[in-house]
Amino acid sequence: MEKNNGAKRDFGSFHSSNVEELIHLSESEYKSPKLDVAFDLSVFEKFEFGSSDLKKNFFYLDERFCFLNHGAFGLSFKPVLDYVHEWKCYAESQPLRFYDRQIMPLLVDLIRKFSSMIFKCKPNELALVDNCTFAFNSLISSLDLSPGDKIFIFSTTYGVYKKILKDYCIKKKAILIEEAISFPIIDEKDLMQKTLGKFKSILSEDEEDKKIRLVLIDHIPSNQPFLVPIDRISEYCKSKRSDILFVVDAAHSLGSVKNFTIDQYPNIDIMFTNCHKWFCGPKGTGFLYVKEISFRIRPSVQSHGINSGFNSEFIWSGLKDYASFLGLYASLNIWLHYFGGFDKPIEYCYSMVRQASEYLKNLWQTSFMVDPSLCSTMVCVQLPDSFVRNIIKNDDLESSFSYNDAEIVQNFFYFSHSIEVPIKYIQNSLYVRLSAHIYNKIEDYEFLGDVVMQNVE
Ligand SMILES: Cc1ncc(COP(=O)(O)O)c(C=O)c1O
Numbered sequence: 112m113e114k115n116n117g118a119k120r121d122f123g124s125f126h127s128s129n130v131e132e133l134i135h136l137s138e139s140e141y142k143s144p145k146l147d148v149a150f151d152l153s154v155f156e157k158f159e160f161g162s163s164d165l166k167k168n169f170f171y172l173d174e175r176f177c178f179l180n181h182g183a184f185g186l187s188f189k190p191v192l193d194y195v196h197e198w199k200c201y202a203e204s205q206p207l208r209f210y211d212r213q214i215m216p217l218l219v220d221l222i223r224k225f226s227s228m229i230f231k232c233k234p235n236e237l238a239l240v241d242n243c244t245f246a247f248n249s250l251i252s253s254l255d256l257s258p259g260d261k262i263f264i265f266s267t268t269y270g271v272y273k274k275i276l277k278d279y280c281i282k283k284k285a286i287l288i289e290e291a292i293s294f295p296i297i298d299e300k301d302l303m304q305k306t307l308g309k310f311k312s313i314l315s316e317d318e319e320d321k322k323i324r325l326v327l328i329d330h331i332p333s334n335q336p337f338l339v340p341i342d343r344i345s346e347y348c349k350s351k352r353s354d355i356l357f358v359v360d361a362a363h364s365l366g367s368v369k370n371f372t373i374d375q376y377p378n379i380d381i382m383f384t385n386c387h388k389w390f391c392g393p394k395g396t397g398f399l400y401v402k403e404i405s406f407r408i409r410p411s412v413q414s415h416g417i418n419s420g421f422n423s424e425f426i427w428s429g430l431k432d433y434a435s436f437l438g439l440y441a442s443l444n445i446w447l448h449y450f451g452g453f454d455k456p457i458e459y460c461y462s463m464v465r466q467a468s469e470y471l472k473n474l475w476q477t478s479f480m481v482d483p484s485l486c487s488t489m490v491c492v493q494l495p496d497s498f499v500r501n502i503i504k505n506d507d508l509e510s511s512f513s514y515n516d517a518e519i520v521q522n523f524f525y526f527s528h529s530i531e532v533p534i535k536y537i538q539n540s541l542y543v544r545l546s547a548h549i550y551n552k553i554e555d556y557e558f559l560g561d562v563v564m565q566n567v568e
Pocket residue numbers: 182183242243244245269329331332333360362363385
């Protein structure tokens with residue numbers, strides 16, 4: 112049994128609350144805690160991406176569904192969930208040992224591992240969070256804007272954030288600037304004009320423009336997915352106004368963007384990403400990065416660690432199921448050691464979604480919302496109007512579509528053919544938003560294509 116080593120306790124009565132101390136130790140001084148629940152990768156055979164063996168062994172997916180919607184809630188790797196389950200049982204076998212003595216050093220260890228192996232940032236700049244929504248709420252509750260101050264977003268910003276920002280701006284008498292991005296986006300030049308180009312006109316020396324205090328950008332917007340050039344935009348913004356707080360919602364980036372490291376974005380102040388989407392981690396896991404000294408952010412739920420430092424404040428938000436975070440040991444192992452890094456799986460997903468979207472666009476004789484070369488693992492392809500009219504039972508060629516029509520079509524795929532695919536209503540057209548992950552194969556998309564062709568009037 113371990114003895115109390117006399118370590119400083121920063122908060123509460125926890126025997127292991129020396130979080131800041133552990134975070135700030137150098138690599139040579141730091142020693143990882145022992146894992147009482149081991150994760151053994153060697154038991155997994157090597158499976159081909161897209162094979163039914165991989166799908167069966169790595170996911171709990173219901174075989175009866177054609178699952179093309181990874182982008183909504185992600186999927187957790189089966190071995191990761193099984194590992195989390197083992198931690199849950201372990202925690203309950205002696206809760207004090209787990210919560211009072213072990214969990215904090217383990218969470219610090221995860222932060223240190225992810226900061227050095229994945230994100231390439233300092234451990235004191237990284238916090239574990241339940242999800243991006245929590246990180247965003249923490250940001251908003253830490254902001255202190257004055258009347259007349261401005262916040263900049265694109266029209267593609269995640270809808271929940273828009274609602275929260277509108278509410279915040281009413282309360283603070285601040286101003287929300289929402290710049291529209293129009294579709295389609297056909298190539299790199301078009302992309303730059305429609306994104307970076309917007310900043311060229313709003314970041315002038317004008318006194319009103321100087322009131323922009325916060326820029327919030329979604330790296331990959333969920334309804335209209337494409338890769339927003341956050342490197343170029345943040346660089347431009349900071350070159351014009353170093354005092355702007357530049358924030359990126361990278362909910363979809365980890366596991367879907369090649370070389371997604373923080374050190375390549377020196378102009379971003381705050382960024383948060385989910386582990387439960389493309390990284391296939393347990394639900395309720397994500398990371399918040401805050402550049403050292405850029406901004407005093409506090410968690411929207413505060414607990415024992417209050418006033419003990421960034422990492423202490425975020426590490427504990429009251430008693431909850433911390434075993435999910437420990438599942439990240441297994442996720443990390445799978446990505447780094449089973450797949451040998453991010454390149455191969457992400458390359459598979461990119462080429463699958465590109466092949467699928469080209470195939471469907473040609474089959475349906477329609478168009479892309481954004482050219483696939485500008486997207487990551489999600490691409491929107493327009494549905495043929497005649498198919499939509501047939502499904503919604505409206506043959507009035509003059510009438511336009513609506514959000515409700517998208518729901519009818521999505522339900523048609525779900526109930527009539529067990530296809531899980533989201534339908535997006537954008538600028539009066541309906542699009543399928545295709546996702547590709549390592550369990551998808553081209554036949555999944557061919558099936559979708561055939562169902563549409565069989566129902567074209
Ligand atoms: C772009 C974007 N940001 C944020 C979120 C919120 O993620 P979470 O529910 O995990 O907080 C989502 C969820 O789909 C999203 O698509």
